Amino acid sequence: MIKSKNIKKTLSVSFTALLAFSLISPVYGDSSTTTSAGASTISAKVSAKLNQQFSASEYVTYLVKLKDQVDTENQHERGHG
Numbered sequence: 001m002i003k004s005k006n007i008k009k010t011l012s013v014s015f016t017a018l019l020a021f022s023l024i025s026p027v028y029g030d031s032s033t034t035t036s037a038g039a040s041t042i043s044a045k046v047s048a049k050l051n052q053q054f055s056a057s058e059y060v061t062y063l064v065k066l067k068d069q070v071d072t073e074n075q076h077e078r079g080h081g
Contacts, residue, residue, distance in 0.1 A: 053060045
């Protein structure tokens with residue numbers, strides 16, 4: 001019985017520490033900051049007119065056009081085939 005209580009207490013403390021670590025680790029593991037090279041690449045892909053609109057206003061409405069489109073009819077047939 002004593003070993004069982006010690007094991008339970010050890011596991012409880014271990015899992016509590018693991019949970020606390022998992023709550024803190026995403027803050028330090030976030031690599032969403034862009035470097036200056038990455039920012040210049042992004043700016044090159046965005047039109048100058050849109051950059052001016054963002055400079056003038058915090059909120060801008062714009063349309064994103066994708067080069068590749070999904071063939072939904074083909075995907076539908078493959079899913080039900």
